[in-house]
Amino acid sequence: MFDKNVIHTKWMKRAIFLASLGKNTASPNPLVGAVILDKNGKLISEGFHYKAGMPHAEAMAFNNLKKDAKEGSMYVNLEPCCHHGKTPPCVDKVISSGIKKMYVSIEDPDKRVSGKGIKLLKEAGIQVHLGLCKQESLDLNQAFIHRNVTKKAFGVLKWAMSIDGRIALKNGKSKWITNEASRSLVHSFRAEFDAIIIGGNTLRRDNPFLTTRGLKKPEPLRVVFTKSLDLPSKSNLWDCNKAKTIVFYDSSTANESYLKRIPKCVEVQRLSSDNPELISKILASKGCNKVLWECGPKLATAAIKSSCIQEIITFIAPKILGGENNMNPFGDFEFEEMHEIIKLSDSQVSLIGNDICVKSSFKN
Ligand SMILES: NC(=O)c1ccc[n+]([C@@H]2O[C@H](COP(=O)([O-])OP(=O)(O)OC[C@H]3O[C@@H](n4cnc5c(N)ncnc54)[C@H](OP(=O)(O)O)[C@@H]3O)[C@@H](O)[C@H]2O)c1
Ligand SMILES: [Zn+2]
Incomplete structure (x- = not known):
């Protein structure tokens, strides 16, 4: 039977x-x-x-x-x-x-x-x-459903850190914490995303390409969020032949005279504040279901506070950076009690050579 x-x-x-x-x-x-x-x-x-x-x-x-x-x-x-x-x-x-x-x-x-x-x-x-x-x-269809229900893009925050939880030296140097295999895995999983977001400081310090290295055509949209607009006139993100880039800036704090440093092929959009939720909503309205936040501590903390992050992916390398002033993945959430801290769920762990990759979800 x-x-x-x-x-x-x-x-x-x-x-x-x-x-x-x-x-x-x-x-x-x-x-x-x-x-x-x-x-x-x-x-x-x-x-x-x-x-x-x-x-x-x-x-x-x-x-x-x-x-x-x-x-x-x-x-x-x-x-x-x-x-x-x-x-x-x-x-x-x-x-x-x-x-x-x-x-x-x-x-x-x-x-x-x-x-x-x-x-x-x-x-x-x-x-x-x-x-x-x-x-x-x-x-x-988690990301598609999330966008339709919340009108915001499904956000995944990714960072790489040492085993002592540091993402960069105090002078900002961070190349490279994780191994080559982890880094090329990042290039391939970027292909699942519609956009990749960083803050102005990461652009200035790391000058990243934020591409899948040709694995996805067209490449995901590259997004820079800046409060100051103090972005360099030369940047890998300004090469519009590789991928499209959008710069979002907070018009209440930006110096708009810096706009001339950005080439014409890059889209620029004025925002009324520095709330990351604005970006998540605009990207959703442009049809982005799933976006990857590859930012440093300041923007990562702001993105979590404004409920733009639904999932995290962290690569942990068996290395020690040490030092009181070396960079953490996050700023202060101002928690006073242990019950206030962020608890993640559905963790999946994998080994990439000697690095560990942890994927976890936020409970909404
Ligand atoms: N290991 C890793 O995985 C990893 C990943 C990313 C970055 N990093 C490191 O992190 C460092 C940069 O850290 P960061 O925290 O300054 O990163 P960030 O990703 O550049 O975010 C901060 C910047 O975002 C802009 N911004 C826009 N809205 C904001 C808001 N509401 N709150 C805060 N910032 C907002 C500001 O740009 P403007 O200053 O232009 O106004 C601000 O300086 C670099 O040294 C980089 O190497 C490491
Ligand atoms: Zn149909």
Whole structure:
């Protein structure tokens, strides 16, 4: 006897796997995968959403059909769309295909859809089963859901430190704390992000490139947040052939005469304050689902205080920098009691040569 639930779970997991293939390209759209079975339960097509403007997962699966889908079933990790975006609604395609059963893992948080797609399918007489592999699907589209619900980008804060918790010497020198393998891992995981954010001081001191070294095309957007606008006229971030850069500055504190140091190809945006939340909101409105904060202690502390960080990734090298004045990853959160401190959860630990990588989530 076959356990039907095991079979349905297997196909939904396949849809989730297919969805994950769009990990570095689908943003600002969600990660979606689709599987179509014929009326005898045989796989007849599958698809995933690769990029905005290209077919949705369901449409790709219908385009790839090897056989008639009539009376068949479909598995998708996200509710099919019912609105006209860059491509026509998937719900119409499902209804006209004659598919009888639809397994949907989670509802689309996009207000234009959320529940309406499922309603239309049911009204057309299709049996809709909602909730299979729900947690996996929520995890997969965590950043997309976060942006839709909060209107802010899902923020990941990354830093590298010595085993005694230092990120730089007191003179600002920090090259290199971690090993080469950890650093190239950073280049590859940058590809999962839509934007990478630093503060003006990190730009002045480190002059970073903030690219994936060609692993992602186009490269993630590079973002500099400055209060003073006192940025150098020569910087690796000003090379617009490598990647786009935006400078956000606080107009209440900046010296706007420094604007002339920034080349014309770099976008510049004035803000009303130095609250990092403004950046998170603007980037979300530009379609950034997931952003990486690679900043030093001042901006990192401000970003956490303004709830811009949902996850941290820290690389810890077995090295000792010592010294009372060497740099910590954070400034003061002004906690007075132990119950006030920030507690992280869902930690994952991995070894990269002799370095340790810890990934943890903020409880919101
Ligand atoms: N080991 C690591 O992982 C790592 C990572 C990043 C940085 N670092 C080190 O950290 C040092 C820089 O530290 P930092 O804390 O000055 O970093 P930062 O990332 O440059 O952040 C501070 C700067 O951000 C700007 N800013 C905008 N809004 C702000 C706000 N609300 N609060 C605070 N700053 C705001 C200011 O730029 P303006 O001064 O231009 O106004 C400020 O000086 C460097 O030595 C660098 O090497 C280490
Ligand atoms: Zn669609």
